[in-house]
Amino acid sequence: MIRSVCIAAVAALSIVIAGSAGHTVSAQATSAQAALTSGGPVDPALLEDLASAYRVLANQGIIDGYGHVSVRHPGNPNRYLMSRSLGPALVTPADIMEFDLDSTPIDPKGRNAVLERFIHGEIFKARPDVMVVIHSHAPSVVPFSITNVPLRPVFHMATLLGVGGGAVPVWDSRSVKEPAAAALLVRTPAMGKSLAATLGKRPVALLRGHGNVVVGPNIPVTVRQAIYTEVNAKLLLAALSLGGPVTYVSDEETAAVEKTPGDVMRGWELWKREAALAAK
Numbered sequence: 395m396i397r398s399v400c401i402a403a404v405a406a407l408s409i410v411i412a413g414s415a416g417h418t419v420s421a422q423a424t425s426a427q428a429a430l431t432s433g434g435p436v437d438p439a440l441l442e443d444l445a446s447a448y449r450v451l452a453n454q455g456i457i458d459g460y461g462h463v464s465v466r467h468p469g470n471p472n473r474y475l476m477s478r479s480l481g482p483a484l485v486t487p488a489d490i491m492e493f494d495l496d497s498t499p500i501d502p503k504g505r506n507a508v509l510e511r512f513i514h515g516e517i518f519k520a521r522p523d524v525m526v527v528i529h530s531h532a533p534s535v536v537p538f539s540i541t542n543v544p545l546r547p548v549f550h551m552a553t554l555l556g557v558g559g560g561a562v563p564v565w566d567s568r569s570v571k572e573p574a575a576a577a578l579l580v581r582t583p584a585m586g587k588s589l590a591a592t593l594g595k596r597p598v599a600l601l602r603g604h605g606n607v608v609v610g611p612n613i614p615v616t617v618r619q620a621i622y623t624e625v626n627a628k629l630l631l632a633a634l635s636l637g638g639p640v641t642y643v644s645d646e647e648t649a650a651v652e653k654t655p656g657d658v659m660r661g662w663e664l665w666k667r668e669a670a671l672a673a674k
C-alpha cells in the first residue's frame with residue numbers, strides 16, 4: 395500500500411503531469427539531472443490520516459472535485475506527501491505521491507500530479523514550522539477575497555483566523571509578473587513563493603477570486619481550521635446581511651482562546667466516521 399512513497403530514484407523518464415483544472419504540461423527528467431531520493435518509508439497510519447483528510451474535507455463541503463491536502467514527510471523535511479490528481483472523496487493511501495520542495499514528483503509511476511502543487515512546496519520551504527497545507531475553494535470564503543470586507547474571526551471556533559492580528563491577508567495573483575499569473579491558478583514556483591510571502595507567519599491566507607490556504611502543525615488541527623474558516627465566513631456573511639456594525643473576536647480574545655485549544659480529536663474522529671458513512 396505504501397510502496398508508492400518508498401521508491402528511491404527517478405532516472406531517465408518522461409512524464410506528463412496533468413493539472414487539477416485539466417491542463418497538461420510536460421516534464422522531462424533525464425539522467426543528467428540528480429536523482430531524487432525518497433524521504434523513506436512512511437507510517438501507514440499517516441497515509442491513512444492524509445487520505446482521511448481529503449475525504450473529511452470533501453464530506454464537509456470544504457473541497458469538492460478539486461482542492462488538496464499535503465503533509466510534510468516525517469523522515470525528511472525536504473519532502474512532502476500529497477494525493478495524485480483525483481477527486482478528494484476518492485483518495486486512498488495508494489494515491490499518495492511524494493514530492494521534493496520544488497514540487498517535483500519523486501516517483502510518479504505515470505500518475506498525474508495536481509497543477510497547483512507549488513502552493514504546498516513553496517509554503518513548506520518558507521515555513522519550517524508548517525507540517526500540513528490545505529488548499530480549498532471553500533465558497534463562503536471567496537467573497538472576502540474579492541471585496542474590501544476583511545475576513546476576521548467572529549466566533550470562538552475560528553479564533554485562529556485572528557492569529558497575527560487584524561484581518562486574514564489576501565494574495566492577488568496579479569502581483570506576480572509572469573504570464574501564468576493571468577490564469578489565477580498557482581501553477582509556477584514564483585506564484586507559490588509569492589503566496590507564501592503573503593501568508594507570512596499566519597495560519598490562513600485568501601487567494602483573490604480563487605480560494606484559501608490553511609496551514610498547521612498536524613492533520614486534525616489543520617482540517618479543523620479549514621472547516622471553521624468556512625463556517626466563520628458563513629457566519630460573517632449572515633451578520634453582514636443583517637446590517638449594522640459587527641463585533642469581531644478581539645486580538646486579546648484570540649490570544650486567550652488559543653492558549654486553550656480544546657479537544658481537537660473529538661471533531662476529527664467524528665468527521666472521519668461521518669465521511670466513512672457517507673461513502674457507503
Ligand SMILES: [Zn+2]
Nearest residue numbers: 510529604605
Ligand atoms: Zn485552487
